[in-house]
Amino acid sequence: xxxxxxxxxxxxxxxxxxxxxxxxxxxxxxxxxxxxxxxxxxxxxxxxxxxxxxxxxxxxxxxxxxxxxxxxxxxxxxxxxxxxxxxxxxxxxxxxxxxxxxxxxxxxxxxxxxxxxxxxxxxxxxxxxxxxxxxxxxxxxxxxxxxxxxxxxxxxxxxxxxxxxxxxxxxxxxxxxxxxxxxxxxxxxxxxxxxxxxxxxxxxxxxxxx
Amino acid sequence: xxxxxxxxxxxxxxxxxxxxxxxxxxxxxxxxxxxxxxxxxxxxxxxxxxxxxxxxxxxxxxxxxxxxxxxxxxxxxxxxxxxxxxxxxxxxxxxxxxxxxxxxxxxxxxxxxxxxxxxxxxxxxxxxxxxxxxxxxxxxxxxxxxxxxxxxxxxxxxxxxxxxxxxxxxxxxxxxxxxxxxxxxxxxxxxxxxxxxxxxxxxxxxxxxx
Numbered sequence: 240x241x242x243x244x245x246x247x248x249x250x251x252x253x254x255x256x257x258x259x260x261x262x263x264x265x266x267x268x269x270x271x272x273x274x275x276x277x278x279x280x281x282x283x284x285x286x287x288x289x290x291x292x293x294x295x296x297x298x299x300x301x302x303x304x305x306x307x308x309x310x311x312x313x314x315x316x317x318x319x320x321x322x323x324x325x326x327x328x329x330x331x332x333x334x335x336x337x338x339x340x341x342x343x344x345x346x347x348x349x350x351x352x353x354x355x356x357x358x359x360x361x362x363x364x365x366x367x368x369x370x371x372x373x374x375x376x377x378x379x380x381x382x383x384x385x386x387x388x389x390x391x392x393x394x395x396x397x398x399x400x401x402x403x404x405x406x407x408x409x410x411x412x413x414x415x416x417x418x419x420x421x422x423x424x425x426x427x428x429x430x431x432x433x434x435x436x437x438x439x440x441x442x443x444x445x446x447x448x449x
Numbered sequence: 450x451x452x453x454x455x456x457x458x459x460x461x462x463x464x465x466x467x468x469x470x471x472x473x474x475x476x477x478x479x480x481x482x483x484x485x486x487x488x489x490x491x492x493x494x495x496x497x498x499x500x501x502x503x504x505x506x507x508x509x510x511x512x513x514x515x516x517x518x519x520x521x522x523x524x525x526x527x528x529x530x531x532x533x534x535x536x537x538x539x540x541x542x543x544x545x546x547x548x549x550x551x552x553x554x555x556x557x558x559x560x561x562x563x564x565x566x567x568x569x570x571x572x573x574x575x576x577x578x579x580x581x582x583x584x585x586x587x588x589x590x591x592x593x594x595x596x597x598x599x600x601x602x603x604x605x606x607x608x609x610x611x612x613x614x615x616x617x618x619x620x621x622x623x624x625x626x627x628x629x630x631x632x633x634x635x636x637x638x639x640x641x642x643x644x645x646x647x648x649x650x651x652x653x654x655x656x657x658x659x
Contacts, residue, residue: 412650
């Protein structure tokens with residue numbers, strides 16, 4: 240169902256004849272990111288994507304299915320790029336962490352997308368009826384901490400982190416700082432403020448040996 | 450309009466004859482805290498507080514006015530107690546910070562209230578129509594960072610923090626960690642996980658001289 244024309248090219252051409260899945264996902268992402276999961280209704284999604292409701296239902300089944308596809312696209316578009324900074328194995332540990340956190344801070348403060356983290360913003364006040372969405376989000380955040388823990392364990396194996404350092408504790412701490420940056424960005428913190436927070440958080444990581 | 454009987458005593462006595470303002474605020478707080486500002490409707494608030502709609506209107510004007518009163522009560526019930534840990538002037542700087550953050554972590558993970566921070570949870574996905582509420586919340590979070598900055602500046606004046614340390618940067622960093630703890634708690638992090646994050650965040654604060 241996906242055309243090979245990038246979604247952004249089409250904006251001035253009116254409604255495309257062929258449903259552009261990625262373009263629709265990007266527009267749905269902007270809505271969820273700005274307003275959260277609960278407050279984004281299917282009629283808002285229909286309006287923003289320019290797709291007809293039956294098309295959205297055929298493609299994604301329901302709002303939850305659309306959200307799942309949007310979450311996958313967020314990971315492809317943003318998270319994968321941030322993680323590429325982390326897993327650049329030629330960089331010293333502290334630099335890799337800094338580059339990763341700076342990439343995230345740039346994303347959180349970008350004018351092209353809503354402020355803060357898509358996942359934190361979407362998740363904050365989910366109704367009990369959205370248990371599956373809550374679980375998707377919880378798993379994704381657990382993955383973020385796990386990614387950091389995996390990275391730290393790899394560097395520990397290379398001797399860049401002392402053997403006595405608990406990579407789980409350090410990974411949870413860094414994940415916590417990143418999530419706090421989302422809240423700060425949402426309330427208008429500048430990139431420079433986030434960058435100063437990153438620098439402070441990395442000043443004296445316990446056990447870093449390079 | 451407030452009786453001098455604590456709200457919790459009344460639970461088994463049916464609807465009180467006199468409107469209990471503090472009890473109503475606590476019940477409204479639980480709703481906003483769990484579901485966020487947007488998803489909490491006036492009819493939910495009427496149902497939870499047991500007050501009649503005209504009573505709520507007379508007392509608070511509208512949902513925004515009720516939220517403002519709830520925010521004040523949250524600060525009295527929780528924030529003031531946390532800040533008392535911070536401003537205990539006989540404690541060394543690092544201990545005061547740790548006690549403050551531990552008090553917050555206990556609150557975020559308490560079984561008696563919804564998980565995470567009332568303000569972070571409430572604020573995350575506010576509609577454009579709730580600009581006044583967004584501003585109330587933004588100011589409150591700015592106050593949290595400012596409280597930490599004030600504390601650090603006081604300790605700097607006492608020589609417990611080196612003169613070269615930027616209290617604004619350090620205060621923003623600690624505020625960011627606290628906000629990140631809220632996100633973690635909301636997703637089910639235990640008190641022990643938050644405590645380990647606190648310990649890591651305080652291991653090597655730059656410029657602390659005691």
